[in-house]
Amino acid sequence: MFQPEEKNLAEIIAKARFSIPGIAKTEEVFKVARYHPACFMAVARRSKFDPKSPVAEGFIAVLPLTALGLRILALGSFDATKPDLRLVAGPEERPAGIYLWCVYLPGPLAAGMALFMERFSSDQYAGVNIYARPVTEDGKRFSQVLGFTHGTTIDSIEAPSVWVFSRKSTLPLYDSYIPHSGKKDVGITIARTFDDLMRVTAVRNSVYIGEQECPFDEEYDGNDLSATHLLASLVMSQ
Secondary structure, three states: OEOOOHHHHHHHHHHHOOOOOOOOOHHHHHHHHHHOHHHEEEEOOHHHOOOOOOOOOEEEEEEEEOHHHHHHHHHOOOOOOOOOHHHEOOOOOOOOEEEEEEEEOOHHHHHHHHHHHHHOOOOOOOOOOEEEOOOOHHHHHHHHHHOOEEEEEEOOEEEEEEEEEOOOOOOOOOOOOOOOOOOOOEEEEEOOOHHHHHHHHHHHHHHHHHHOOOOHHHHOOOOHHHOOOEEEEEOOOO
16 A cells, blocks of 8 residues: 555546546545545555556545534535545544545455555544445445445434444443543453553452462463453542
8 A cells, every 4th residue: 555646646546437436536636635645545466566666556545524524424415526625634633534535446456445444543543433425336335344334323413325434442341440530439441551461460469379378370370461351440539
């Protein structure tokens, strides 16, 4: 995956027009790409990729939308053929939603979606839902395979024509501790960091080895780094 020069960009868009109707004019694509270069990502097979002269075989185009842009999308008034840049988040902004503007990944290039998901998992985009409005039957089937669901609600606005790939994490019942929230007296969280693991070790050392005199070899079997540890926390009221 790479960001193509405008000449290569124009060539791959022209090729995609044979398969996908209604693609924005090339000038509009250039306008968006100049405003936010990460909006357009070219894809090529590794076996054919030349870093000195890269040639796109497919592409993924997105529009990272502001909160207003996302609401306009939900209302069905968003014009993807001529995007209003006031509705597109800037290169350094965290968007309210990521609109999958156009995907052209014929044949084995479909695997390029994994690279897209990896790139848009950075802190700037992590947890931001991805939205789409597939216009072809192939596009709809592809969206279903990717895990998109048809129809959603955005800011209490019903959007039956919009597909969504939810990236909002839902905490399970055994992960209920929210630091500094003041909402729970007792909570449980999964040990995710090395600091958490040290807390687990401190508790086990104090309780099982210190108080109950369990043998060290019995308490530590070498599997701690591959196990799931749960920490219960008591939040003292003020």
